[in-house]
Amino acid sequence: MEENITLNKRIATGIGRAGDMLIFLFHAFYWFKTAFRMRKETIAQIYRMGVGSLPVVSLMAIFTGMVMGLQAGQELLKFQATQWLGGIVGATLARELGPVLTGLIVAGRVGASMTAELGTMKISEEIDALRAMAINPIRLLVVPRMIASIIVLPLLTIYTNVTGLLGGFIIGKAQLGIKLFPYMEGIAKFVSPKDIANGLIKSTVFGLIMGLVACYEGFTTEGGARGVGESTTRSVVITFLLILIADYVVTHLLY
Amino acid sequence: MKEVVIRMENIYKSFGNKSVLSGLNLEVFKGETLVIIGRSGCGKSVSLKLIIGLIRPDAGNIQVFGEEITHLTEEEMERIRKRIGVVFQSSALLNSLNVEENIALPLVEHTQLDPEEIKEKVAEKLSLVGLKGVEKLYPDDLSGGMKKRVGIARALIMEPEIVLYDEPTTGLDPITASAINTLIMELEKKLNTTSIVVTHDMKSAYLVGDRIGLLYQGKMVEIDRAENIKKSSNPLVIQFITGSHEGPIPVEEG
Ligand SMILES: Nc1ncnc2c1ncn2[C@@H]1O[C@H](COP(=O)(O)OP(=O)(O)OP(=O)(O)O)[C@@H](O)[C@H]1O
Ligand SMILES: [Mg+2]
Numbered sequence: 001m002e003e004n005i006t007l008n009k010r011i012a013t014g015i016g017r018a019g020d021m022l023i024f025l026f027h028a029f030y031w032f033k034t035a036f037r038m039r040k041e042t043i044a045q046i047y048r049m050g051v052g053s054l055p056v057v058s059l060m061a062i063f064t065g066m067v068m069g070l071q072a073g074q075e076l077l078k079f080q081a082t083q084w085l086g087g088i089v090g091a092t093l094a095r096e097l098g099p100v101l102t103g104l105i106v107a108g109r110v111g112a113s114m115t116a117e118l119g120t121m122k123i124s125e126e127i128d129a130l131r132a133m134a135i136n137p138i139r140l141l142v143v144p145r146m147i148a149s150i151i152v153l154p155l156l157t158i159y160t161n162v163t164g165l166l167g168g169f170i171i172g173k174a175q176l177g178i179k180l181f182p183y184m185e186g187i188a189k190f191v192s193p194k195d196i197a198n199g200l201i202k203s204t205v206f207g208l209i210m211g212l213v214a215c216y217e218g219f220t221t222e223g224g225a226r227g228v229g230e231s232t233t234r235s236v237v238i239t240f241l242l243i244l245i246a247d248y249v250v251t252h253l254l255y
Numbered sequence: 256m257k258e259v260v261i262r263m264e265n266i267y268k269s270f271g272n273k274s275v276l277s278g279l280n281l282e283v284f285k286g287e288t289l290v291i292i293g294r295s296g297c298g299k300s301v302s303l304k305l306i307i308g309l310i311r312p313d314a315g316n317i318q319v320f321g322e323e324i325t326h327l328t329e330e331e332m333e334r335i336r337k338r339i340g341v342v343f344q345s346s347a348l349l350n351s352l353n354v355e356e357n358i359a360l361p362l363v364e365h366t367q368l369d370p371e372e373i374k375e376k377v378a379e380k381l382s383l384v385g386l387k388g389v390e391k392l393y394p395d396d397l398s399g400g401m402k403k404r405v406g407i408a409r410a411l412i413m414e415p416e417i418v419l420y421d422e423p424t425t426g427l428d429p430i431t432a433s434a435i436n437t438l439i440m441e442l443e444k445k446l447n448t449t450s451i452v453v454t455h456d457m458k459s460a461y462l463v464g465d466r467i468g469l470l471y472q473g474k475m476v477e478i479d480r481a482e483n484i485k486k487s488s489n490p491l492v493i494q495f496i497t498g499s500h501e502g503p504i505p506v507e508e509g
Binding site (some may be wrong): 085120121124126127130131132133134135136154 | 304307309315329330332333334336337339341344347348349352360363364365409
């Protein structure tokens with residue numbers, strides 16, 4: 001019985017927070033009207049998120065491409081169809097792995113640090129101080145971060161796709177002796193513009209999710225340093241789950 | 256009749272099941288300095304935050320500049336907030352900005368002044384609080400007392416009609432504290448600024464306060480001219496201003 005009550009309470013707060021997050025999203029969208037005014041700060045955020053993520057995204061992408069090259073290559077060899085390798089690696093990356101892996105890894109890095117930063121500002125009353133100075137904290141802090149997230153994820157996804165293809169080719173060449181031209185031809189044959197576009201739509205949605213969750217969790221942080229730790233963890237977990245759910249939903253809608 | 260610039264009527268505010276304010280009434284007159292004293296945790300900071308609409312009361316009315324603010328939206332509230340300066344107890348400087356950028360922020364956001372004019376104004380306010388050559392330092396590099404003074408400079412940068420000081424001299428050395436007290440009094444004299452000062456320091460309370468109010472158990476139990484507070488026969492007031500652990504206020508209550 002007791003457990004039921006705490007469970008019900010947790011479900012209720014969960015639903016409550018989901019509703020709050022939606023309201024937060026509408027506020028943020030409303031303040032997107034100031035996007036042009038906030039361009040300097042937005043560019044700074046894009047630079048910080050994008051350039052800062054390059055090393056980890058590069059590693060992730062090259063190894064993902066290599067693993068795919070290895071696995072798909074062995075199978076294709078059985079059918080004497082190694083010229084398809086580029087197509088298979090390319091299509092998998094463009095449609096699915098590129099956006100999802102990039103989304104997850106960037107959320108773990110950038111989303112977490114955004115929440116920690118904003119959460120610290122919240123508990124040290126910096127956000128209250130902004131409000132007291134008649135400066136809207138959503139405009140000043142959330143608009144640049146959310147817009148930057150929405151722009152950065154698709155860009156990094158393109159980068160992941162290219163780097164992953166390179167990883168696939170390295171393995172294909174080393175293990176199966178595939179040449180560059182057939183590899184490229186395979187890509188051209190299998191990866192349609194629609195695949196690329198859909199992957200970018202996905203990563204845009206993931207960027208929105210990451211920016212929203214990270215900013216919302218930061219802005220609702222309470223309870224000192226421990227609270228910052230808790231909201232940072234929550235931000236990453238919720239972003240991961242929402243990205244995986246959104247991946248299914250968007251795929252369903254697009255194909 | 257003196258003009259009332261802040262009026263709080265029958266204010267109730269709880270956090271969870273903890274009641275902080277229960278029936279608070281307060282009037283602040285134009286051009287006066289009102290000092291609020293009270294135990295730690297009695298709701299002084301909460302009262303100041305209610306006045307600028309950072310938190311909303313559970314019940315009761317708040318009028319600032321004659322306008323009811325309890326039903327204003329965040330955007331409508333900005334009109335009022337631009338006319339009020341706030342010194343936070345925690346200073347609440349933006350950690351990612353240096354001292355100069357911190358103080359300049361309201362000017363950058365709300366005015367069309369060019370960078371040279373802004374620089375000048377910032378330097379002027381810094382010298383007002385007795386700081387020099389700290390423009391490029393970041394809040395993390397400042398002592399607690401310096402942060403407080405930067406917080407005061409920031410609160411004054413828009414030349415507000417009302418200034419709310421949350422413990423402006425706590426943590427300052429006696430010399431700087433005295434300079435801040437003089438500053439508060441001068442603003443009142445020269446610019447007819449209305450101030451509310453929350454303090455635990457009775458010496459500065461008598462010095463800067465035209466009136467002093469004691470907040471206790473969610474209400475103003477006594478509010479009067481400073482000289483009358485000194486002579487008060489209210490045992491709560493006597494215990495507080497003499498700083499005794501014996502009397503009607505129990506020590507362990509919070
Ligand atoms: N945002 C909040 N959430 C929950 N409780 C709060 C919040 N703000 C204040 N309180 C509680 O309200 C009470 C009054 O707090 P307040 O900060 O106004 O005290 P104070 O009179 O300023 O004390 P001090 O002299 O120590 O600064 C405290 O018990 C505090 O825990
Ligand atoms: Mg306080």
